[in-house]
Amino acid sequence: MPIKLPSFRARRDVYPPDLWTKCPQCSDMLFNKQLEKADRICPTCDHHFRLSAAARLEMLLDQGTWRERDAGLQSVDPLGFVDQKPYPERVAMAQAQTGLRDAAVRGTGAIEGQLLSICVMDFGFMGGSRGAVGGEKVARAAEDALADRVPLLVVSASGGARMQEGTLALMQLAKTCAVLERVRGARVPYISVMSDPTTGGVFASYAVLGDVNLAEPNALIGFAGARVAAGTIAQELPPGFQRSEFLFEHGFIDRIVHRRRRQSRGTPQNGTEAKPASFNPIGAFLSTVGGGGNGGDRG
Numbered sequence: 074m075p076i077k078l079p080s081f082r083a084r085r086d087v088y089p090p091d092l093w094t095k096c097p098q099c100s101d102m103l104f105n106k107q108l109e110k111a112d113r114i115c116p117t118c119d120h121h122f123r124l125s126a127a128a129r130l131e132m133l134l135d136q137g138t139w140r141e142r143d144a145g146l147q148s149v150d151p152l153g154f155v156d157q158k159p160y161p162e163r164v165a166m167a168q169a170q171t172g173l174r175d176a177a178v179r180g181t182g183a184i185e186g187q188l189l190s191i192c193v194m195d196f197g198f199m200g201g202s203r204g205a206v207g208g209e210k211v212a213r214a215a216e217d218a219l220a221d222r223v224p225l226l227v228v229s230a231s232g233g234a235r236m237q238e239g240t241l242a243l244m245q246l247a248k249t250c251a252v253l254e255r256v257r258g259a260r261v262p263y264i265s266v267m268s269d270p271t272t273g274g275v276f277a278s279y280a281v282l283g284d285v286n287l288a289e290p291n292a293l294i295g296f297a298g299a300r301v302a303a304g305t306i307a308q309e310l311p312p313g314f315q316r317s318e319f320l321f322e323h324g325f326i327d328r329i330v331h332r333r334r335r336q337s338r339g340t341p342q343n344g345t346e347a348k349p350a351s352f353n354p355i356g357a358f359l360s361t362v363g364g365g366g367n368g369g370d371r372g
């Protein structure tokens with residue numbers, strides 16, 4: 074008789090399938106509906122759970138301003154890559170699970186009335202791995218920002234380059250860095266937001282090249298895993314050295330941004346819930362750079 078092995082479940086903090094989620098930081102059991110309402114922040118300990126691309130866009134952008142671009146881009150399989158299963162099969166599975174075509178979604182939207190070109194990543198799609206499509210979407214978002222002279226905003230959530238695309242995934246580092254250099258040359262502002270996790274080739278390219286680099290609290294940010302990094306330099310590394318707070322203390326990140334519920338803009342009639350006036354750091358920053366476009370205080 075064949076032995077039936079238990080199947081592995083997806084990590085619960087990615088997409089909890091059922092009613093309750095256990096907070097990995099304080100171990101409180103959280104009711105999923107309430108967690109969603111609170112922008113997926115633990116009410117007890119402030120832990121920031123991962124966000125889907127759709128939830129991120131809804132939280133960041135003014136209502137009704139989102140316009141997706143390049144929605145049809147999806148990975149091909151140039152290397153004919155097979156690990157435990159063929160790469161196209163993996164992509165199809167991730168697409169069915171998330172409803173996305175790739176881990177990156179891009180388009181235009183507005184924050185507090187300021188139009189911008191935006192690209193967000195979704196860790197739920199193959200660990201947010203960045204292949205040719207992800208790189209292309211970041212590059213095109215940057216090109217749109219250049220063409221329209223609007224700020225560029227990229228929200229990263231990635232385990233790094235997509236192994237199944239090999240060197241084509243690695244080439245995205247050069248491509249995205251090149252177009253961001255043009256953005257910098259044209260004095261178009263670029264804001265990078267690093268959410269949990271921002272690692273590997275995403276960290277090594279566009280995630281840390283912002284004019285302003287923001288991070289969510291306690292996000293894992295780094296190039297290689299902690300053990301690999303410690304092994305490479307043969308030294309013990311301090312606890313939390315790849316977390317937002319440590320990187321902020323050491324000047325690598327400009328600000329740690331708490332994810333907060335934004336009030337809906339321009340619809341004052343739905344004042345049923347008296348929420349505290351929310352501060353939107355990205356919006357505040359955009360309003361300082363959006364108006365004049367003189368940019369003389371940078372660089």
Ligand SMILES: [Zn+2]
Nearest residue numbers: 096099115118
């Ligand atoms: Zn908690």
